[in-house]
Amino acid sequence: MLISGFDAVLTDLDGVVYAGAGAIEGAVESLDRLAGLGVSLAYVTNNASRSPEVVAGHLRALGVPARSDQVFDSASAGADLLAKLVEIGSVVLVVGSAYLRECVTARGMVLALSEHERIDAVIQGFDPTLGWKDLAAAAFAINKGALWVATNTDLTIPRAEGIAPGNGSLVAAVTNATGINPHVAGKPQPLLFQRAAERFESAHPLVIGDRLDTDILGGNQAGFKTAVVLTGVETTASLLAARTAERPDFILRDLTELYDAYPVLEATGYGIRCGSAIASVRDGRISVTGRREDLDAWRAACEAWWLAHPHVESTTNPEIEFIRGCPPPTHCQQQQPNTFALEARCSPPTVPAQFRAPAHRQPRNRFRWTPPARWTWRSLKLCSACLLPATCRSTRNYMNG
Template sequence: MTAGLRGTDRPLAELHDLALVDLDGVVYKGHEPVPHAAASLTAARERGLALQFVTNNASREPEAVAEQLTSLGVDTRPGEVFTAAQAGAALLTTRLEAGARVLVVGGAGLHTAVSAAGYVVVASAADAPDAVIQGFAPTLGWPDLAEAAYAVAAGAWFVATNLDLSLPTDRGYAPGNGALVGAVQAATGVRPDSAGKPEPTMYRLAVERTGARSPLVVGDRLDTDLAGARAAGYPGLHVLTGVSSARDAVLARAGERPDYLGADLRSLADVHPAPERAGDWWACGDAAARVADGALEVRGDDLDAVRAACAAAWDAADRGAPVDPDTVPALGVGSAREVASDR
């Protein structure tokens, strides 16, 4: 069965009992809030939707993340935050006994999570660690990466909290953990095991801690958030406030396709229409799209046009006749332009 957009007859916040919400690019960018995010999440909670904030950022403790979210208007408890540091520590337990030595390359959140899992945290390859776990921290430098490389080259198990190549900040996109992990991988030739999205571990652990029956993944990145949703078997909402654009969604591989599209988190309160085939065209609302001779044609310039374009392009790709990427326009969405003007 191919992966396509779903339709709903009720708002997403009423159809699901838990939202697994990404942070960077969805709720905030660096220290700046994403417009409408706080009010939308508060309104979703009032409809009965529980929240778990699931982030590939492993640099901070859940308490610090909860404090930032609360300061931005989203009242959050530490138990509602699940980080890649916690997922990384859980991954270590699959191969290492308590008391094993682990070289931690990362921030306070990763140090705390590894210690809490029962491991001895070391700071040097000279301590003969059994594993190296690497997560993002803005203070990491060459000496940290060198120690990781020395330990991995000596046979330590190499674990990364995530492999995100970029990190959204209030100034733009900066190198993420995957870029720094790449330096160690290039030096050693060893590819790490990853605990973060798109691996499904984080989502499944977050669902287990809540007992939710109908979770919804909410994210801005197709290659991590939405691919992780597919891997976990949970429906995913792609919001257009971060890394992956509407055009990216149209060109998405089957394993990274969202189930729903939204300009921002206000889409949690929306009913989502499903595109329908109309002859050679796919229609959604007043918009329509088709692929003819490998070229994408789109009528409309709103979110329904993006939905129709996704349906047309995905259908063509699944039939073995993918759309020519050069024919896919930028597909700007009104609310996404509003986000840019608010910044």
């Protein structure tokens, strides 16, 4: 099973463990099993409105095992960052929750009582009660020279009713009014993940999240393996289009798949195989032999597309088609570079049994292909990249019969 390769799980909360007030199906049981396997558990969240004690209490009410020392939040990380950037005793305008104010005062800074007094810094975190006046006060102070820290920049947050604006959307409003970008403390910065791994002395942690731009990017930047779950913000289409820095190592439906064997992604002469699905890339288009509703088909598609586009700084917009039947033709039919996801990366494929010939007919002495007796050999050339016949567009063109 997938989890057997790791000694700790560093998981997000919103969209992974719960959505709104209720637990996501299978999450409670999946997290409860970790202790029995000797796997440490930490909750790494960009939520800046609740203290670790409150978060742990909420999780326990849902049936999830949780202690306050397992919770790593962006409010405390934001206050730590702010304390490094300003002096003790600095006047700080807190645009956020009561817990964020507690974090700031605990580090020796003074809360601004009025937007009209001298303000040295602004720290902004999510709170559902924030309004226009709060954002305006932040903009006024920043425009006058105050340093600005944001606990996190999640543009959206999942709720039971759907997707709602997150702290990143509120931060963007202040940026639009000031032309300034804040210092960011929480995910996707790697600090929270590194703290959690150090706390539990983990050498091989797995980062789990539902967002590419925070959870997966942050885990990747921390140098840890990452897994995205499809119970929150991301979809299979958004995973496919992900830029290089935000691509996860594993794609899971939900936390229950931690206890399944992760399917092997195999490079073949036809493309990337995952389970019964095969995906290939040609002329900027992904062809998948498989069903759209099959997650293995999307895993194969993502791997093929990512191999074909290994270094992208912005999201892509690939076309994808799902077909049934024989695998798509290999790249050698086009005789062009960069038309197939594997190119020179592919290992020599396993040639289908029906194409193995006697030793005296071996092309390049590489394979033994044995065609059915009713077929005869046609003149054949091998593609140097995939070692399959380079002149054919379908398997029936390999032979005369």
